[in-house]
Amino acid sequence: MRVLLTGSSGWLGRHLAPMLREAGHGVTGLDVAPGQETQEIGSVADRGVVDAVFARHGIEAVIHAGALHKPDIARFPRQAFVDVNVTGTLNLLEAAAAAGHDRFVFTSTTSLMITQTIRDETAEAAVWLDEESGPLEPRNIYGATKLAAEHLCRLFAADTPLACLVLRTARFFPEEDDTDRRLPGPNRKANEFLNRRLTVEDAARAHVLALEKAPALGFDCFVLSAPTPLRREEAAELKRDAPTVIARHFPDAPALYARAGWSLPPSIGRVYDASRAERVLGFRCATDYAAVLGALRDGCAMPFAHDADYASPVLAGRPR
Numbered sequence: 001m002r003v004l005l006t007g008s009s010g011w012l013g014r015h016l017a018p019m020l021r022e023a024g025h026g027v028t029g030l031d032v033a034p035g036q037e038t039q040e041i042g043s044v045a046d047r048g049v050v051d052a053v054f055a056r057h058g059i060e061a062v063i064h065a066g067a068l069h070k071p072d073i074a075r076f077p078r079q080a081f082v083d084v085n086v087t088g089t090l091n092l093l094e095a096a097a098a099a100g101h102d103r104f105v106f107t108s109t110t111s112l113m114i115t116q117t118i119r120d121e122t123a124e125a126a127v128w129l130d131e132e133s134g135p136l137e138p139r140n141i142y143g144a145t146k147l148a149a150e151h152l153c154r155l156f157a158a159d160t161p162l163a164c165l166v167l168r169t170a171r172f173f174p175e176e177d178d179t180d181r182r183l184p185g186p187n188r189k190a191n192e193f194l195n196r197r198l199t200v201e202d203a204a205r206a207h208v209l210a211l212e213k214a215p216a217l218g219f220d221c222f223v224l225s226a227p228t229p230l231r232r233e234e235a236a237e238l239k240r241d242a243p244t245v246i247a248r249h250f251p252d253a254p255a256l257y258a259r260a261g262w263s264l265p266p267s268i269g270r271v272y273d274a275s276r277a278e279r280v281l282g283f284r285c286a287t288d289y290a291a292v293l294g295a296l297r298d299g300c301a302m303p304f305a306h307d308a309d310y311a312s313p314v315l316a317g318r319p320r
C-alpha cells in the first residue's frame with residue numbers, strides 16, 4: 001500500500017519507515033522537521049498540507065505517529081498540543097475517510113492512563129493498567145490531547161468505513177527521563193522492561209502488524225509494552241518490596257545487578273499489561289526483561305537504545 005507516515009523524522013518514524021518498506025509498502029514521510037525518511041515537510045495541523053500530500057502520493061493508508069509529546073510540554077504552549085495532536089489527527093482522519101481508506105493506525109500513549117494519583121504512587125499496591133483501566137483522567141495536556149485524538153479515531157471508525165487501531169504505547173524513548181534521574185539511564189531503562197517499556201523496534205513492528213490487521217478489527221485499542229513477568233497477585237508486595245519479587249522470578253538478577261553496579265527498583269507502583277495485544281492483535285514484543293538480564297549475564301550490549309542526548313527533531317521544525 002502507499003502509506004503516509006507522519007512523524008517520519010522522529011525516533012519511531014525513522015525505525016518504522018524501513019520496516020514498512022520491507023513489508024512491501026510504499027512510504028511517504030511527513031514531518032515538520034527534515035529527516036532521512038521524510039519526503040514532505042509540513043504540519044499535520046494544516047489540512048491543505050495533508051490534502052496536497054494525499055494527492056501527490058496517492059496515499060492509501062495512514063500511520064499517524066507525529067505528535068507533540070511529553071518532553072514538548074516544556075517547549076510548546078497548550079494550544080500547539082491541541083493544534084498538532086487533535087486538529088492534526090482530525091485532518092488526517094477527514095482526509096482518509098474522504099479518500100475512502102479502509103485503515104488508519106494511531107500512535108497513542110500509556111501516559112494518558114496515568115492520573116496524578118497513579119503517578120504519585122500513593123496506593124498500597126502496584127496499579128495494573130490495561131485497556132479497561134479508568135476513569136481516564138490524563139494529568140497533562142499531552143495525555144488530554146492524545147485521549148481526544150483516540151476518541152476521534154473511535155468516532156470515525158463508528159461513522160465511516162475507516163477501521164482505526166489505537167496503539168497505546170509505553171515508553172521507548174532513548175534519552176534520559178526528563179523528570180527522574182535517580183538512576184543512570186541504562187539501569188533505569190533496564191528496570192522499566194519489567195513493567196513499562198519496550199524497544200523502539202518492537203513499537204515499530206507493532207505498527208506494521210496493526211496496519212495489516214486493522215480492517216479485520218474495526219476499531220480497537222491496544223496497550224503495547226514488553227510482556228511483564230510480574231503477576232497481579234504480587235501487586236502489594238511489588239509496592240512494598242520489589243527486589244524480593246524480582247528475585248523470585250529471576251534468581252540471579254540481584255547478583256547480575258551487583259556485578260554491573262546497578263540497582264533493582266525498590267518499589268514498583270504501576271504495571272502495563274500488554275496481554276490483550278497478544279491475544280487480539282497477535283503481537284508480542286520480542287525484547288523483554290529476560291533478554292535484558294541475558295545481556296547482563298553474557299556481557300553483551302543491552303538490547304535497547306540509550307542516547308542521553310537524543311532531542312526530538314520537532315525542535316528543528318518550522319515555527320507553528
Ligand SMILES: NC(=O)c1ccc[n+]([C@@H]2O[C@H](COP(=O)([O-])OP(=O)(O)OC[C@H]3O[C@@H](n4cnc5c(N)ncnc54)[C@H](O)[C@@H]3O)[C@@H](O)[C@H]2O)c1
Binds near residue numbers: 171173
Ligand atoms: N517516545 C516514547 O517513549 C513514546 C511513548 C509513547 C508514545 N509515543 C508516541 O510515539 C509517537 C512518536 O514519538 P517519538 O518518540 O518518535 O517522538 P519524536 O519527537 O522523536 O518524533 C515525533 C515526530 O513528530 C514530528 N511532528 C511534531 N509536530 C508535527 C506536526 N505538526 N506535523 C508533522 N509532524 C510533526 C516531530 O518533528 C518529530 O519528528 C508520538 O505520537 C508519541 O506521542 C512516544
